Amino acid sequence: xxxxxxxxxxxxxxxxxxxxxxxxxxxxxxxxxxxxxxxxxxxxxxxxxxxxxxxxxxxxxxxxxxxxxxxxxxxxxxxxxxxxxxxxxxxxxxxxxxxxxxxxxxxxxxxxxxxxxxxxxxxxxxxxxxxxxxxxxxxxxxxxxxxxxxxxxxxxxxxxxxxxxxxxxxxxxxxxxxxxxxxxxxxxxxxxxxxxxxxxxxxxxxxxxxxxxxxxxxxxxxxxxxxxxxxxxxxxxxxxxxxxxxxxxxxxxxxxxxxxxxxxxxxxxxxxxxxxxxxxxxxxxxxxxxxxxxxxxxxxxxxxxxxxxxxxxxxxxxxxxxxxxxxxxxxxxxxxxxxxxxxxxxxxxxxxxxxxxxxxxxxxxxxxxxxxxxxxxxxxxxxxxxxxxxxxxxxxxxxxxxxxxxxxxxxxxxxxxxxxxxxxxxxxxxxxxxxxxxxxxxxxxxxxxxxxxxxxxxxxxxxxxxxxxxxxxxxxxxxxxxxxxxxxxxxxxxxxxxxxxxxxxxxxxxxxxxxxxxxxxxxxxxxxxxxxxxxxxxxxxxxxxxxxxxxxxxxxxxxxxxxxxxxxxxxxxxxxxxxxxxxxxxxxxxxxxxxxxxxxxxxxxxxxxxxxxxxxxxxxxxxxxxxxxxxxxxxxxxxxxxxxxxxxxxxxxxxxxxxxxxxxxxxxxxxxxxxxxxxxxxxxxxxxxxxxxxxxxxxxxxxxxxxxxxxxxxxxxxxxxxxxxxxxxxxxxxxxxxxxxxxxxxxxxxxxxxxxxxxxxxxxxxxxxxxxxxxxxxxxxxxxxxxxxxxxxxxxxxxxxxxxxxxxxx
Numbered sequence: 011x012x013x014x015x016x017x018x019x020x021x022x023x024x025x026x027x028x029x030x031x032x033x034x035x036x037x038x039x040x041x042x043x044x045x046x047x048x049x050x051x052x053x054x055x056x057x058x059x060x061x062x063x064x065x066x067x068x069x070x071x072x073x074x075x076x077x078x079x080x081x082x083x084x085x086x087x088x089x090x091x092x093x094x095x096x097x098x099x100x101x102x103x104x105x106x107x108x109x110x111x112x113x114x115x116x117x118x119x120x121x122x123x124x125x126x127x128x129x130x131x132x133x134x135x136x137x138x139x140x141x142x143x144x145x146x147x148x149x150x151x152x153x154x155x156x157x158x159x160x161x162x163x164x165x166x167x168x169x170x171x172x173x174x175x176x177x178x179x180x181x182x183x184x185x186x187x188x189x190x191x192x193x194x195x196x197x198x199x200x201x202x203x204x205x206x207x208x209x210x211x212x213x214x215x216x217x218x219x220x221x222x223x224x225x226x227x228x229x230x231x232x233x234x235x236x237x238x239x240x241x242x243x244x245x246x247x248x249x250x251x252x253x254x255x256x257x258x259x260x261x262x263x264x265x266x267x268x269x270x271x272x273x274x275x276x277x278x279x280x281x282x283x284x285x286x287x288x289x290x291x292x293x294x295x296x297x298x299x300x301x302x303x304x305x306x307x308x309x310x311x312x313x314x315x316x317x318x319x320x321x322x323x324x325x326x327x328x329x330x331x332x333x334x335x336x337x338x339x340x341x342x343x344x345x346x347x348x349x350x351x352x353x354x355x356x357x358x359x360x361x362x363x364x365x366x367x368x369x370x371x372x373x374x375x376x377x378x379x380x381x382x383x384x385x386x387x388x389x390x391x392x393x394x395x396x397x398x399x400x401x402x403x404x405x406x407x408x409x410x411x412x413x414x415x416x417x418x419x420x421x422x423x424x425x426x427x428x429x430x431x432x433x434x435x436x437x438x439x440x441x442x443x444x445x446x447x448x449x450x451x452x453x454x455x456x457x458x459x460x461x462x463x464x465x466x467x468x469x470x471x472x473x474x475x476x477x478x479x480x481x482x483x484x485x486x487x488x489x490x491x492x493x494x495x496x497x498x499x500x501x502x503x504x505x506x507x508x509x510x511x512x513x514x515x516x517x518x519x520x521x522x523x524x525x526x527x528x529x530x531x532x533x534x535x536x537x538x539x540x541x542x543x544x545x546x547x548x549x550x551x552x553x554x555x556x557x558x559x560x561x562x563x564x565x566x567x568x569x570x571x572x573x574x575x576x577x578x579x580x581x582x583x584x585x586x587x588x589x590x591x592x593x594x595x596x597x598x599x600x601x602x603x604x605x606x607x608x609x610x611x612x613x614x615x616x617x618x619x620x621x622x623x624x625x626x627x628x629x630x631x632x633x634x635x636x637x638x639x640x641x642x643x644x645x646x647x648x649x650x651x652x653x654x655x656x657x658x659x660x661x662x663x664x665x666x667x668x669x670x671x672x673x674x675x676x677x678x679x680x681x682x683x684x685x686x687x688x689x690x691x692x693x694x695x696x697x698x699x700x701x702x703x704x705x706x707x708x709x710x711x712x713x714x715x716x717x718x719x720x721x722x723x724x725x726x727x728x729x730x731x732x733x734x735x736x737x738x739x740x741x742x743x744x745x746x747x748x749x750x751x752x753x754x755x756x757x758x759x760x761x762x763x764x765x766x767x768x769x770x771x772x773x774x775x776x777x778x779x780x781x782x783x784x785x786x787x788x789x790x791x792x793x794x795x796x797x798x799x800x801x802x803x804x805x806x807x808x809x810x811x812x813x814x815x816x817x818x819x820x
Contacts, residue, residue, distance in 0.1 A: 014255030016264035018271045023263055031082055031262055033352060034114065034366040037359060038078035039306055040347040041110035044132070045139035046071060047330060047340055052132035053349055053357055058341040063331040068140035069147045072323040073187060074107040075305040076219050081111045081374070083265055084183055087273060088368045094179050096490075097374040098170040100196070101187035101219070102149035102160010106139060109153055112375035114359055115367035117154045120376075121525045127364075129357025151519040151526060155375035157382070157489040162512055164193035165482045170214045171202040172486020173379060176428050180212035180379060181276065188220045188229035195478035195509075202479065203247035203294055204456040207467045208283035213276045216248065216296040221303035223320040232300070239298065249275070249293050254300035256318075261301065268297055291455045308343050311336070378491075383527020383589075385491030390425040394418055394583040398608035399575045404624050405649055405800020408601035411575040411642070412497075412537050415582055415597070416443035419495065422586065423470060424449040431487060433472045433480040433496045441497045441537045442599040446471060477505040484532065485513055493530045493586065500536040500596065501552040510592065514562040517590050521565060528589040533582075535595050540729050541643035541705070541742065542600045547735035553706035553728075556672070559594050560710065564681035569594045569672040571705055573645040574604040576611035577670055584615070596705060598642045600738075603799065605645070605668075618671025618683060621693065625649055625666035625800070627656065633665040634760050636694050637752070640669035641705025644728070647742055648703040649800050650749035655756055658770040659763060664756075667693050675714040687719065696720050699759035703747055704728035725755060739791040743781060750774045750781075 023031065044052055046069040050062040077099060088095050099108060112118040113135060118125055125131045125138075138144030145152045148161040158169045170184035190196050202214070220232040231239060236252065243250040251272060253264045272295040282288030304322025309315070311327045312335075330336040354360055371378055378384045397418045399409050423430055423446050432438065432446060439447075451469030458465045472483055477498060484494045513532055520526040540553045559567050568591050572578040578597050585593040605622070606614055614620050626633075639648040645668060655662055669675065671683055678684035685693075694700050696719045704711050708728035715721050732744040742748035754774050757767045784792050 014253075014257055014260035014264050016253045016268060017251040018264070018268040020267035021263040022266050022270060027086075028259065028262055030362045030366050031086060031266075032258060034082045034085070034363050035079055035258075036347040037114060037352040037363045038081065038107060038110045039075050040344060040349050040352065041113060041132075041135070042074045042078065042106035043071070043340075043344055044136045045069065045106040045109060046325060048136045049141070050133065052136050053129060053353055054341065054344060058337055060331050060337070063337065063340070064141065065331060066140075067325045067328050067330070069106055070103040070324050071106075071307060071326055072223070072303040072320075073101040073104040073219065073221065075307070076221060076299065076301050077101070077104045077107040077185060078111065079261070079265070079301070079305075080183070080185060080217060080219075080299070081107070082366070083262075083269055084374065085115070085367045086266065087269055088372055088374070091273065092372070093181055093273075094372065094377070094379075095374055096157070096170075096173055096180065096182045096377050096379050097155060098158045098166050098173070098182055098184045099149050099156070099160050100158075100163060100166030100185050100190040102156075102158060103147065104160075105146065105148045105150065105153065108149045108156065108375075109135070109139065109145070112154045114363060115373045115375055116364075117373055117375035121154055127358050132353075132357050151516055151523060155373075155377060155380045157380050157486065159512060159516060162508060163187065163190035164195035164478070165199075165485070165509065165512075166190065167196060167199035167202060167214070167216060168479045168482020169486035169489070170216075171199070171206065172483040172488075173490040174206065174212035174214050175431065175483070175487055176210065176492065177212040177379065177490065178210055178280075181273070182212060182214045184214050184216050186216055186218045188218065188222070188231050189224040191218060191231050192229065195476075195482065198474070198476040198479050199482060200246035200248075201474065202483070204291070205453045205472065205474070206294075206455060207453075208280050208288075208292060210468060213280065213294065215272055215276065218243075218296065218298045220298060220300045221305075222318065223303050223323065225323050226320050243296060243298070244293075247291070247293060248296040250296050250298050252298045252300065254298075256302050256305065258306075265299070271295070272297060306346070308339055311339055380490070381525070381527055382489050382491030383529050386527070386529060387429065389422060389430060389493050389586060391583065391586065392418065392421040392425065394579040395608050397579055399604055401574075401576070401604045401607050403800075404605045404622070405603050405646075407604040409575050409604050410442050410599055410601055411572070411578045411597050412535070412599040413442040413445070414575040415535070415578055416445040418579055418582065419443060420445045420448055426493065427470065430493045430495075431470050431472055431484075433484045433494060435477045435480050435498060435502070436473050436475045437497060437499060437538070438471050438473055440599075441535070443497060477502060478509065481506040481509045485509070488530050488532060491529065495533050495535065495586070497535040497537060499550065500539040500555065501550045503534065503536055503555045504552065504558070507555070507558055510559070511562070514566050514592050517566040517592070518563045521590060531585060531588040531591040531593050533585045533593045533595070535597065537597055537599045539596060539598055539705070540733075541641075542598050542738060548733040551729070551733040551741075553596075556594060556596070556706050557710050559592065560673070560714070562592070564673070564676075566590065567592050567594070567673075568683070569596075570670055571596050571641045571672060572615065572670055573639075573642045573668060574602070574606060574611070576604070576606055576608045577615050579608075580612050580615040581670065596641065602642050603646055614668070615670050619667065619669045619674040619685065619693065622666045622668055625652060626664060628663040628665045631663055633695065633698055634663045634762070635756050636665045636667055636698060636700045637756065638667040638669065638694065638700055638702040639704070640672060640702075643742065644703035644705055644747060647747055647749045648752060650798055651752035651756065653801060654749060654753045654774070658767075658773075662760070662763070672714070675711065677717055690718055691720065694718070694720055694724070698723065699756075700724045701752060701755050701759060702726045703752060725759060727752065727755070737785050737789070737791045739781065739795045740785050743778065750778050
């Protein structure tokens with residue numbers, strides 16, 4: 011790659027500017043190698059000895075010199091143009107480079123004063139990297155300027171676009187590694203060009219960094235022809251500009267010319283759109299940088315190729331402490347950067363290096379957008395009480411809870427048209443949130459036909475049939491100081507399991523970093539859930555995301571299962587106001603019974619768990635049994651079971667407990683919301699049977715309560731992987747969470763009922779048989795099931811429901 015080629019010609023760098031730029035790059039590379047290898051002798055002012063080398067060598071060199079090269083050139087552009095710029099790094103395993111860059115521009119020492127700009131600070135900088143008690147090897151939350159850890163690949167572009175939305179003055183340089191470019195999430199995120207409004211949004215400048223290899227294999231995009239790569243990028247909506255080669259001086263000139271050209275194009279696009287003269291979707295520039303993997307490192311070690319090959323991906327050679335030959339290679343490599351020209355006698359970067367960066371918040375490592383809590387402002391919130399559903403009697407009515415929520419979110423949106431967005435993979439209307447379109451449209455900057463519904467360049471509902479891209483956009487939006495709301499079909503939120511992992515880990519880590527400011531919580535609404543996917547069948551039935559979420563640190567996760575619309579409103583208001591959490595709300599979109607007035611719902615949601623007196627018969631006495639529930643359909647079935655039981659056994663002392671905040675079940679020593687044992691025992695008793703109807707997989711309830719005094723008496727019914735295209739009630743029966751099976755379970759667990767329960771059990775079994783025959787003959791549930799309301803009298807009542815308001819299903 012010695013011959014440098016470039017789409018854009020010109021040599022814009024004057025000799026002095028070129029010399030200074032190259033010196034900064036050499037300094038960053040020197041610091042990067044030192045972090046990977048050294049724990050002493052940071053400036054090589056004595057011969058390199060075994061004790062100067064770390065005993066365990068960890069980190070990634072291969073992508074780092076390219077990242078340092080880009081950082082230096084972006085610094086130059088920021089200073090020349092007074093840009094507000096962020097640096098999002100897809101190959102975030104190039105962590106030593108970003109730490110080195112933040113150190114050279116002074117930010118690192120500002121937030122970590124112990125890492126001073128002198129020889130002692132250098133020693134500590136090197137020592138801490140990938141070292142016990144130090145910092146991770148990736149561009150982690152500890153790294154100033156980062157919003158993107160990069161250890162898991164695929165999210166650089168979606169994070170970058172999320173940062174750019176509603177930030178009209180911001181340019182986000184997003185480096186996409188060539189291995190990362192092979193991932194599904196990254197492939198879909200190129201389409202973000204169709205969702206950017208050049209009038210009100212910032213710009214993303216993607217830089218596809220092709221260095222040829224992954225850990226041990228070639229990368230796909232580095233092995234296709236220039237013509238094929240050009241066609242691919244143009245198909246995504248970009249104008250690609252290629253810079254290719256390895257000679258430092260010529261690469262500096264070529265890249266400087268290309269970067270200037272791209273930034274000029276971005277300015278022209280934005281000025282054209284903002285002046286009203288340009289209305290068509292622009293073709294945004296992007297850069298393809300081809301440079302050797304492990305650029306400027308050893309060409310060979312032990313006769314084996316290193317630079318420009320996969321061997322440079324991580325630590326190019328691993329025996330520098332014990333092997334004298336390897337240690338000589340390391341010392342020669344580091345001295346090739348001429349550190350004596352880069353650092354003065356005190357170990358401080360010399361002036362020409364120290365000054366090659368912008369000042370203050372213009373430094374990419376000090377951008378307030380990369381510490382979004384500094385910019386975060388509270389949402390202007392309507393009073394959620396104004397959207398209350400009237401409840402004349404508990405367990406009556408037929409309301410689509412998420413439709414009620416949609417009215418509330420509409421007015422949240424109307425009051426926060428620059429800081430709040432909604433995200434959904436083509437499901438916003440299906441999830442009954444379409445009222446938001448009364449104040450905004452779906453974001454769309456591709457072709458719009460006259461008969462299209464609510465599409466506009468300036469829409470604020472982000473819909474793309476990629477859960478990954480929606481999640482990435484939202485994360486980028488939140489981490490740069492804004493607010494958002496993500497609704498999704500429950501079964502398919504699993505597509506972002508790993509992205510959720512990374513975000514939860516980010517929040518947990520930043521909780522312990524004093525200079526990181528809290529950001530708005532990531533709020534999920536999971537609807538179209540397992541118990542109302544009867545029309546789609548088995549493929550759409552999976553409540554397991556909750557199980558996945560509760561694996562994370564209790565400090566950052568919250569799970570809510572509101573049983574009705576008023577409780578949902580109270581929970582949603584709380585979640586939208588919260589900081590530094592991942593909030594998971596599970597609520598149905600189909601017409602469902604309502605239980606609590608708004609005042610009651612607020613009290614219940616605030617407690618997170620409580621006895622529903624109107625559904626209980628113990629009336630202050632010791633109960634015979636406790637019926638617990640969490641989730642809208644389990645709550646209805648549990649109530650129906652108690653209705654049946656009261657009819658059969660009028661003297662049964664039954665306590666009904668509903669759970670909104672799932673983490674209340676866990677001990678308070680395990681989760682901040684957990685109930686103390688005394689409170690838990692007061693609700694569920696120390697020795698009475700508990701029949702618990704749960705929305706998801708039943709073993710999660712056992713996991714949360716296994717330390718409780720009465721755990722051996724807790725019997726949970728939930729989803730157990732039985733499902734098909736059938737009726738709503740038949741889904742409950744198939745998983746034995748229906749009212750009849752719940753009632754029989756109570757009978758079997760209460761000793762004094764067993765001797766007199768023969769007729770009741772026969773009746774309940776007969777009802778199950780009747781149900782089975784009816785649904786397979788008529789294709790719908792029994793009339794008394796469809797029209798059931800809570801009566802507290804033991805018999806069915808008739809409910810006349812409004813016709814279901816249909817919406818597209820997916």
